[in-house]
Amino acid sequence: MWCHKLLHLQSRLQNLMKRGDIGQALHLSNFKSLFSLSIHWCHTASKSVNCTWHQREDHLELQYASTVMRFDYVWLRDHCRSASCYNSKTHQRSLDTASVDLCIKPKTIRLDKTTLFFTWPDGHVTRYDLDWLVKNSYEGQKQKVIHPRILWNAQLYQQAQVPSVDFQSFLESNDELKKFLQNFLLYGIAFVENVPPTQEHTEKLAERVSLIRETIYGRMWYFTSDFSRGDTAYTKLALDRHTDTTYFQEPCGIQVFHCLKHEGTGGRTLLVDGFYAAQQVLQKAPKEFELLSKVPLKHEYIENVGECHNHMIGVGPVLNIYPWNKELYLIRYNNYDRAVINTVPYDVVHRWYIAHRTLTTELRKPENELWVKLKPGKVLFIDNWRVLHGRESFTGYRQLCGCYLTRDDVLNTARFLGLHA
Ligand SMILES: C[N+](C)(C)CCCC[C@H](N)C(=O)O
Ligand SMILES: O=C(O)CCC(=O)C(=O)O
Numbered sequence: 001m002w003c004h005k006l007l008h009l010q011s012r013l014q015n016l017m018k019r020g021d022i023g024q025a026l027h028l029s030n031f032k033s034l035f036s037l038s039i040h041w042c043h044t045a046s047k048s049v050n051c052t053w054h055q056r057e058d059h060l061e062l063q064y065a066s067t068v069m070r071f072d073y074v075w076l077r078d079h080c081r082s083a084s085c086y087n088s089k090t091h092q093r094s095l096d097t098a099s100v101d102l103c104i105k106p107k108t109i110r111l112d113k114t115t116l117f118f119t120w121p122d123g124h125v126t127r128y129d130l131d132w133l134v135k136n137s138y139e140g141q142k143q144k145v146i147h148p149r150i151l152w153n154a155q156l157y158q159q160a161q162v163p164s165v166d167f168q169s170f171l172e173s174n175d176e177l178k179k180f181l182q183n184f185l186l187y188g189i190a191f192v193e194n195v196p197p198t199q200e201h202t203e204k205l206a207e208r209v210s211l212i213r214e215t216i217y218g219r220m221w222y223f224t225s226d227f228s229r230g231d232t233a234y235t236k237l238a239l240d241r242h243t244d245t246t247y248f249q250e251p252c253g254i255q256v257f258h259c260l261k262h263e264g265t266g267g268r269t270l271l272v273d274g275f276y277a278a279q280q281v282l283q284k285a286p287k288e289f290e291l292l293s294k295v296p297l298k299h300e301y302i303e304n305v306g307e308c309h310n311h312m313i314g315v316g317p318v319l320n321i322y323p324w325n326k327e328l329y330l331i332r333y334n335n336y337d338r339a340v341i342n343t344v345p346y347d348v349v350h351r352w353y354i355a356h357r358t359l360t361t362e363l364r365k366p367e368n369e370l371w372v373k374l375k376p377g378k379v380l381f382i383d384n385w386r387v388l389h390g391r392e393s394f395t396g397y398r399q400l401c402g403c404y405l406t407r408d409d410v411l412n413t414a415r416f417l418g419l420h421a
């Protein structure tokens, strides 16, 4: 009967909140906590730990460290870190999740200092540290940023005065590598200077950071404007801002550029923070942002030049966000390589074009454009999931070498060095 009343109060409370009647809602919520305090909530014995929990029909409600968390009982059994359920040497689960009764409920719950003990119907005991639960709960994750970043336009980037790293110290010192990666993670671009202008040295540099991602363009690539491949990149033409390999199911994570030679004019590199532009869209037209994150698109690479025969197709929306916290993690933007749109009906198509225009307008604002001239010795790393690149048309002989890196391995290196990645 009490439970019934509580549920009723709760739904009234939610309705009041929805209607925006905060005053009333607060009043009720005070009442609720007083009421439940005496009857339904379990409290910690210790005064130092402020923790309460309530065993609901289908989940555990836990309040700790000013967070209200809700845990599914199967989840609580599944994440048990006891020796028989989890191998802490390999960090792998030993428990067969399929053997857990989907209607499982703990027989008893008890708190000792900061550890919660669950005894399950078969007698097995699971223990969780409260801080572990906060860190690993959905409610805790929702508030967390997965990849801390500094979004920039040209002025913001220039004002930040991000230092370049010297080639030798980059190779020799983990601290320098760490500084480089920290800047790369924050800004999505980073430079290394005084690199001997050869493909071999560029490769050595890349290998210090990550595994090189071999693609249809090779492991290390080297190109001029000889149209040796069926793509505009291999000409002297200008290239508008874009991300590369949008036609892969997983676009390449990082692009490394080293201009080995240029005898001629033009050919400057354009860099635009795609996440900064997307952020503007989110603020100005949230519905359009949402559409760009929902409409699946195809990108395509079709090549039949010389010995090269390739047909690649990648599927995914322009904006890719984590569903639990809406954080943007990947932008696919390449108007050259975008394939026929046939994955959504005509009316959605039209709304998509409007949203795409809004994003393009942001991406093309001159104040968002960072122009740099790549010179022999100066290697540029670009986060191809975030920062768009382009190039000015040029004259004369221009040699560019570089490679793609696997994103997983760059982040792996960063984590090894103690960075949050
Ligand atoms: C960098 N490298 C010259 C090897 C490849 C260029 C790929 C060009 C393609 N349109 C794309 O945007 O993915
Ligand atoms: O030539 C350049 O500077 C860059 C061309 C390009 O977009 C690429 O190779 O991905």
Ligand SMILES: [Fe+2]
Pocket (backbone or CB within 6 Å): 233, 242, 243, 244, 389
């Ligand atoms: Fe490109």
